[in-house]
Amino acid sequence: MKLFVVLSCLLAGCLAQRPHPCSSPPLLSGALSVSSQNEKLWVTARYLYDALGQRIRLDEFGSHDNKTFSLDVLLLYREATMYEIFHHNKTCKKMPLKADFQPLGIPKTASLLGQSVLGSSSGPGQGLLVNTWIGDLPDKQGKFMTTVTEFGCIPITTLYHTDQFGWMMTNFFNNVIGISDPSQLNPPDFCPETEDSTEEPADFLSLFLTMH
Template sequence: MKILAVFACVLAGCLAKRPHPCSSPPFLSGALTVSTQNEQLWSYIQYEYDALGQRIRLKELGTYLNKSFTYDALLLYREAIMYEINGNNRTCKKRPLKADFQPMGIPKTATLLDQAVLGSSSGPGQGLLINTWIGDLPEKQGKFMSTVTEFGCIPVSTVYHTDNFGWMVTSFFNNIIGISDPDQLNPPDFCPDAEMKDVTEEPVDFFSLFLEK
């Protein structure tokens, strides 16, 4: 009987699936923080994410070079437009968005680094099974390390390197599947008539949102 039990355990281990790159749910809402190695930037961000429509809304509050700031941006990748929104005085700035939409999740080119349990595996509900991956940023801009949940592929954290700030750490929390307020992913009624900023100015991409304050 003992031999049979041992054989069953070995078989179960052999049949256990190795983690694979994954896609996060197409609709997500939640919050995240961004901090930098050189301590120049820290921000708290509420986000709405629509992978099907390729839309992201970011409402940011933080400090940069010891100065506080707020920032509200709507990224519309299909239209290649980003709106900088000021709800207090009902104004918008429209800027070109050069980056391709990058769905949340783990790209197929990433390499599994480790699987671990956040918290404890001693009892039910005490831990969270996560997978950590490493790979290249879009257009080989550098390396990243991303952690997602094993079940659901919900983002937990991402670390990547920039020349200006060193390592940047993004931590996700309070994620929910779905869009809490769909109107947040449409331009406010005072935005559609906004004029595009000078096209000679460098267009923005997703990562530059955290760097230009």
């Protein structure tokens, strides 16, 4: 009985601890959606995320200004290179990438907004404990608000502000720790070795605005 009481107290103490900033798993795959406050942009995508090699693969479908588009891109941040991949004719465009790699998770400078349960806390398996954080975007270009799971630091939602679209929301779902086929984070054999010198350097938002 005494052992049960001690274990219960230890468990209650762990759950009562204040959440801390965290890093998401370095290898993730799943799906995400992106939407804008002004309703001009929405995107759904399958994603592969490799924080160790600073690589991201996005296979997207979406709409911008009532025009639909599809896009398959590979972002190699260490090489400052992006590939737009066209499987139907086995071609690709190699372009410079000007964005810095931003790992998923919560930076140490963020502030805790609160902890909550998605769903219900009435019964086992009915809810998910999450933490919501706020902070400054890199170079203080704006604010962000991010929600991650309390256990595992799995991304749920990120909200940030842009001048062109207002608030942008990214929702993550069907997340899986690990990548089943790491070869998808390498450029296909038919991709060129040299960049197209006529292409402007791309960033994350330009994937949705200029490449369809």
